[in-house]
Amino acid sequence: MVTDPQTACFEAGIKFGTLYHQFAGTPVSPDSARSLERAMAEAIENQPYCESVSVHILDGALEAELAESAADYTELTGRFMEVEMEIDYEGVRVRTRMEMEDGYPLMKLVSVE
Amino acid sequence: MVTDPQTACFEAGIKFGTLYHQFAGTPVSPDSARSLERAMAEAIENQPYCESVSVHILDGALEAELAESAADYTELTGRFMEVEMEIDYEGVRVRTRMEMEDGYPLMKLVSVE
Amino acid sequence: MVTDPQTACFEAGIKFGTLYHQFAGTPVSPDSARSLERAMAEAIENQPYCESVSVHILDGALEAELAESAADYTELTGRFMEVEMEIDYEGVRVRTRMEMEDGYPLMKLVSVE
Amino acid sequence: MVTDPQTACFEAGIKFGTLYHQFAGTPVSPDSARSLERAMAEAIENQPYCESVSVHILDGALEAELAESAADYTELTGRFMEVEMEIDYEGVRVRTRMEMEDGYPLMKLVSVE
Numbered sequence: 001m002v003t004d005p006q007t008a009c010f011e012a013g014i015k016f017g018t019l020y021h022q023f024a025g026t027p028v029s030p031d032s033a034r035s036l037e038r039a040m041a042e043a044i045e046n047q048p049y050c051e052s053v054s055v056h057i058l059d060g061a062l063e064a065e066l067a068e069s070a071a072d073y074t075e076l077t078g079r080f081m082e083v084e085m086e087i088d089y090e091g092v093r094v095r096t097r098m099e100m101e102d103g104y105p106l107m108k109l110v111s112v113e
Numbered sequence: 114m115v116t117d118p119q120t121a122c123f124e125a126g127i128k129f130g131t132l133y134h135q136f137a138g139t140p141v142s143p144d145s146a147r148s149l150e151r152a153m154a155e156a157i158e159n160q161p162y163c164e165s166v167s168v169h170i171l172d173g174a175l176e177a178e179l180a181e182s183a184a185d186y187t188e189l190t191g192r193f194m195e196v197e198m199e200i201d202y203e204g205v206r207v208r209t210r211m212e213m214e215d216g217y218p219l220m221k222l223v224s225v226e
Numbered sequence: 227m228v229t230d231p232q233t234a235c236f237e238a239g240i241k242f243g244t245l246y247h248q249f250a251g252t253p254v255s256p257d258s259a260r261s262l263e264r265a266m267a268e269a270i271e272n273q274p275y276c277e278s279v280s281v282h283i284l285d286g287a288l289e290a291e292l293a294e295s296a297a298d299y300t301e302l303t304g305r306f307m308e309v310e311m312e313i314d315y316e317g318v319r320v321r322t323r324m325e326m327e328d329g330y331p332l333m334k335l336v337s338v339e
Numbered sequence: 340m341v342t343d344p345q346t347a348c349f350e351a352g353i354k355f356g357t358l359y360h361q362f363a364g365t366p367v368s369p370d371s372a373r374s375l376e377r378a379m380a381e382a383i384e385n386q387p388y389c390e391s392v393s394v395h396i397l398d399g400a401l402e403a404e405l406a407e408s409a410a411d412y413t414e415l416t417g418r419f420m421e422v423e424m425e426i427d428y429e430g431v432r433v434r435t436r437m438e439m440e441d442g443y444p445l446m447k448l449v450s451v452e
Contacts, residue, residue, distance in 0.1 A: 002222045002224065002225055005119055009119040009122040009126065010123065010220075010222050012123055013129070014220060015126075016126070017128065017131035017134065020131070020251075021135040023361075024301065026361055026382050027382045027385040028382065031385075032378070032382055038377075039375045043374075043375060044366065046370075069330075073385035077251075077301065107123075107127060109120060110115075111114055112116075133364075135251060135252055137364035138364045139265075139269050140269045141269065145268035145272055148261065148269075151264075151265065152261040157253065158258070159254065159258055160253055182443075186272035188363065190364075227450050227451065228450065231342075231345055232344055232345060232348040235345040236448050237352060238349055239350060239353040239354075239355070239356065240353075242356060243359075243360065244356035244359065245356075246356075247356065247360040247361040335345060336341075
């Protein structure tokens with residue numbers, strides 16, 4: 001009733017929801033972005049079937065936000081990051097990506113193999 | 114390359130990861146369990162393709178924990194709740210469930226139709 | 227070395243940080259705002275020395291955001307809520323408030339009595 | 340009506356509530372503990388009046404938990420960490436500490452100077 005590729009995609013979705021909602025709201029600045037990227041990736045890589053996670057916090061977008069608001073830091077949200085993830089469930093490889101599209105962070109399946 | 118049922122399962126996974134990691138850690142007691150259940154369900158139902166969410170906080174498990182620790186509240190975690198969710202993506206209906214299995218909260222696909 | 231009023235203020239700050247960072251990022255819409263307000267208040271009222279919490283999600287601000295983005299929901303953040311809290315520690319009553327000031331959510335002590 | 344030492348203590352409490360509820364629930368293992376410690380400290384140091392934050396994830400406690408459950412990772416919670424923080428508000432120096440006491444993570448003021 002449920003196939004391995006479907007379960008692989010379900011697992012990939014869990015990781016994305018986890019990454020986003022665990023870390024959204026974290027105080028972030030260009031100075032702390034590198035340590036946060038690394039902690040986010042390593043935290044999610046702990047989860048089952050998660051082969052690799054890459055988090056890229058967008059310094060340019062952060063700096064633009066801080067320049068506009070004259071603040072030293074802001075809260076992490078989707079428009080400040082790009083994420084790529086690979087899930088391997090029973091030999092099914094799922095690639096996923098989160099990036100901005102029309103002003104919204106969109107999580108999407110890139111491939112299921 | 115990616116089918117509608119696969120995307121439906123990915124979307125279902127996102128909702129589960131969101132629900133768990135947004136609300137895990139919330140201070141909870143039997144007195145506040147009902148409002149938290151409702152807020153969790155209604156929050157996740159806002160997300161795209163999410164037909165229905167049902168959250169059941171397990172008063173018995175909460176009370177056992179509080180009795181043991183002599184505290185008035187604890188932090189929400191997987192062993193204090195059961196969750197059911199239905200996702201509808203392009204006509205594909207996905208049913209999912211989270212419950213304890215071998216001492217761990219397990220999120221699983223129940224059916225993809 | 228540490229006075230009761232100081233501890234009362236420390237406890238008040240803990241509750242504010244908890245409320246904000248537990249719930250920031252929650253998917254919210256005008257339809258789900260009431261249940262979220264209630265769950266946030268009841269969750270924090272579980273914590274020690276917390277007499278009362280009032281959370282007001284600002285429907286007008288939410289609706290303006292949704293109209294601009296053509297989305298059905300957004301993520302909860304400081305500009306969509308006002309919060310008031312009363313802490314009572316050893317007879318010291320602390321009143322606190324969070325509201326927007328110069329475009330930022332500011333948590334502040336209103337009175338210590 | 341509100342003194343600088345009281346505000347300093349309020350600010351210290353905000354940072355503790357933030358740190359705890361932003362990061363509680365993060366998937367953590369001995370392998371990912373170092374990056375999480377650093378990200379937590381640097382994230383909170385972004386906040387106003389926060390002079391320094393030190394987070395120590397307790398590998399021994401983590402390993403004991405994982406040995407008992409035969410899992411590879413667990414969720415971060417108070418019993419797996421010790422935190423120290425210094426706040427400086429208008430010349431008032433507040434030292435705070437979180438550590439386990441009677442089975443509970445207790446956040447406390449160490450000194451206000």
